[in-house]
Amino acid sequence: MRLTSLTSSHSGFHKISFSPGLSVILADRTREATRTDSRNGLGKTTAIALIDFCLGANVSPRIEELQGRGWVFTLSLRTRTGISIEASRPTDDPSSILVKGDLRSAGLSSHGGQRERLLSPRAWTTWLGVESWDSELNEPGAPSFRALLSHFIRFRKDAFLDAFKTSAARRADQTRQENAFLLNLDWRLVGEWVEHKLRQARLDIAKNVTNPVDDEIGALESQLARLQARQETLTAQAADFSIVPEYRQVERRIDEAAALLKSLSNENYRDRQQLRVYEQDADGAYIRTAGRVEELFAQAGLALGNAVVRRLDEAELFQRRVAENRASYLAEEVRRLRERIASREAEQADLGRAQERDLQLLQNGGALEDFLALQRSVAEAETQVNEVRQQIELLRNLRQREAELKSEALGLQARTNLDLEERFERRARIVARFSEIMELLYGEPADLKVTSGKAGFSFKASFPRTQSDGASLMAIFAYDIALSEDLARQERGPGFLIHDSGMFADVDERQRARAIELGAESARRWSYQYVIALNSDGVPWSELRSVEEFDDAVVCRLSDGDPSGGLLGERLAPESGPAAPDA
């Protein structure tokens, strides 16, 4: 598009009508002003800020100073197809922009006869985006009109730090994306690199950085093998387990049987002893021993004395008669003993068999609570196995993600390199022109390096080292001019380039003159507008080839003779406000 003019509802405002080619906004400073006082400035930077404001900028502190007075600023422009459009934006109500003109033809309205329309800043910048870049900005993730425009309107303090950056606040990936776009590279790759970095960062958090993932997996796998073996053993045990109900009772029974067996055994032992005695004395020889009663008689006499009232022969006779049936008594006794022994033996045998059965029962089975405990162990083992499995799975997953990311990085790297190669021609002219301009200014070529780095595209401008900082500024100048020419050739872009005086701040007079002339010539040749704002004492009068040509290019002359000489035609009431250096 073409900038036609900047006007205001406010009567004292100095209307600026832009030329094709070079337009100069000149501030004639006749007396000393403090460098930090923007209010006493003549408004050349404000003029640029107002152009930016009319093109959809957010309200900056500079614009805020202009609020509360009902001022409206209007930018007239001509579309690529030659339609004249006016955009008016009040500082007090920046969210409604009034556009006027043949709206239908310009694509600002679908109604045939509509000549006026209120737009939101978003709608306005969207239209501007189409006007400048066709449908290129429609793609999701594409840079915005405003982001790209900042490369063609440099006036803020931080706009003169770096050729590729237009604002200190801009994120590195955004800057990269904008420059890739302008240098005809595949700007989508920048977004992919950003996502890749995010995924890498997330993965790094998930990983345990002390142990390599493979080692951990190895350790866990051997642990898993152990746990699985244990689980199998326990499961088999549980499967084979047969529950003996009343297990404890059976246990008690066994113990009781053992005790009983023991006592039976003891009793049998005593009875067998007695039996042996009887069997040895089968013929009753013992009792018929004469000495027996004699012994008894003797002992009784000793122990009982007078209590003994019978004679020995009487006693012998007595005992003989008592023992008459001894044989049968003994036989009876032996029989009884044998009977008792046999019965105990039978009981022992029964008990023994029962005990045997019980023992067998206990051996093959177990108590219910033992089974339950076993089941719990099985469940526990299963849980442990699952936990370790999960851990291994997680780690394998991490390892996979790691591998994928590595592969992705390689892929991205390859694609970035390929893109740079394939699109070399499309930026070759820009790179060459950059070098050409720097050589023209400083006699030494400089390099515009566009390479592929660890984070995707990498942009670097190298310039000859001179005494002043001017070379870094001129590198920015050279880049902007080279870009503008390339865009003009492609019939893309906003169609203008605007530099505030900060562009020439520390530059030597000679370079300054060359730069201004170069800019003018470039704009003329490639049919774009180059607008600069300068202080009169910043103009390299002595170095310019044609002061007349320069003079012709001045479209706005501001002076500080009286307040009406400033852009706004009046002095602003004293208020606290931000200060920007006035070069």
Add this chain to the structure above:
Amino acid sequence: MILPTKYISSADSTLGVAGSILPLRRIGSTVSELWVVFRSERPTVAFDSFADALTLLFLMGVVDLVDGVLEWTI
């Protein structure tokens, strides 16, 4: 034999056995009967010891055997 010793308890001594027999004298009149009763009271005492004890009681004039029946003087 009559009196308890280190190896024979008082109950197993002849005097002791005699002491066990005495309470049973009304129950069994013949030797056999007395022996059967005594056996259930003192199953571990052999017949010979029983016979010795009865003889001791005879010596003391407590019992006599008359026509196959035991006669007690107390």
